[in-house]
Amino acid sequence: MMSENDTADGTATTAPFADEAVQPSGEKPITFKISDKVVVASDPSSPEAEAIAALRTHLLSHHVDRGRRGLAVCSPSGGSGTTFVSVNLAVSLARAGIKTLLIDANLREPSLHRMIVPSRDMPSLKDALIDSDTEYGSVIQENVLPNLSLIYSGGKSSHAQELLSGARFKTLLDLCMREFGVTIVDTPASNTNADGRRIASVVRHAIIVARKDWTYVADVNTLIDELRSDKVNVVGTVYNEY
Ligand SMILES: Nc1ncnc2c1ncn2[C@@H]1O[C@H](COP(=O)(O)OP(=O)(O)O)[C@@H](O)[C@H]1O
Ligand SMILES: [Mg+2]
Known part of the structure; x- marks a missing residue:
């Protein structure tokens, strides 16, 4: 299903908003192409989009409406659909009228920029964490x-x-969780590094993405135990049948 902003190559563009019109001189305003993988926008009647809508409904009543503002999206192993779920869930919440922030905190295999493609580089999470002169709001x-x-x-x-363990990450996340109705954070798989656990412990709530015929149940249970021992509230597990 195509919306009026869709283009022939299956992506959709968004016009820059008022603030983006004010750019440092000579810089073009940023535009964003929405990939077809954002199924809640490209194919809202697909089974995948309907599954995301059901997840959104669950999270609205069990999480957001209870004043819980952060949600880390975690998985035991890469390729499970963590980014797919993060992006589609964030777009779905935004479409439901919730002021939503999506953070790509995967500094190992970043991929938000392939789902929502910016027309040029811009200040990023890495900048905010590395450089204490970077204003948090600018990223x-x-x-x-x-x-x-x-x-x-x-x-x-x-x-x-090191960057995710530093004070600047926690300060940025606390600021985001105060400013936005919900902050969704995409994380790297937990079987190769501890970034996902660190991110979840700052965000305090997490969902786990498991993929059919891909993720071991034992690995999901290990991750749940680890997160709980870090005092993270595990809100649920998403079973991705892709
Ligand atoms: N439910 C789904 N429907 C369609 N494509 C999916 C689905 N889940 C994952 N994918 C695709 O599978 C690949 C791996 O998913 P991704 O979200 O990048 O995994 P992870 O972030 O866990 O490594 C990507 O190309 C993604 O778009
Ligand atoms: Mg990913």
Whole structure:
């Protein structure tokens, strides 16, 4: 299903919003292409989009409406659909009128920029964490879609764990969770590094994405135990049948 902004190559573009018109001189306003993988926008009647809508409904009543503002999206192993769920869930919440922020905190294999493709580079999470002169607000891309703001990772970092363990990450996240109705955070798989656990412990609530015929149940249970021992509230597990 195509919306009026869709283009022939299956992507949709969003017009820049008022704030983006004010750019440092000579810089073009940023535009964003929405990939077909954002099924809640490209194919809202598909089974995948309907599953995301059901997840949104559950999270609204059990999480957001209870004043819980952060949600880390975690998985035991890569390729499970963590980014797919993060992005589609964030767009779905925004479409329901919730002021939503989506952060790509995967500094190992960042991929938000392939789902919502910016027309040029911009200040990123990595900048905010590395450089204490970077203002936190400058890395938030406001209203990329109505009610949806984004923080891109800014690319891979060989110091991911150090950056996410630092005080600046917690300060940024606390600020985001105060400003937005919900902040969704995409994380790397937990079987190769501890970034997902660190992110979830800052965000305090998590969902786990498991993929059919891919993720071991034992690995999901281990991750749940680890998160609980870190005092993270595990809100639920998403079973991705892809
Ligand atoms: N339910 C789904 N429907 C369609 N494509 C999916 C689905 N889940 C995952 N994918 C695709 O599978 C690939 C891996 O998913 P991704 O979200 O990048 O995994 P992870 O972030 O856990 O490594 C991507 O190309 C993604 O778009
Ligand atoms: Mg990913």
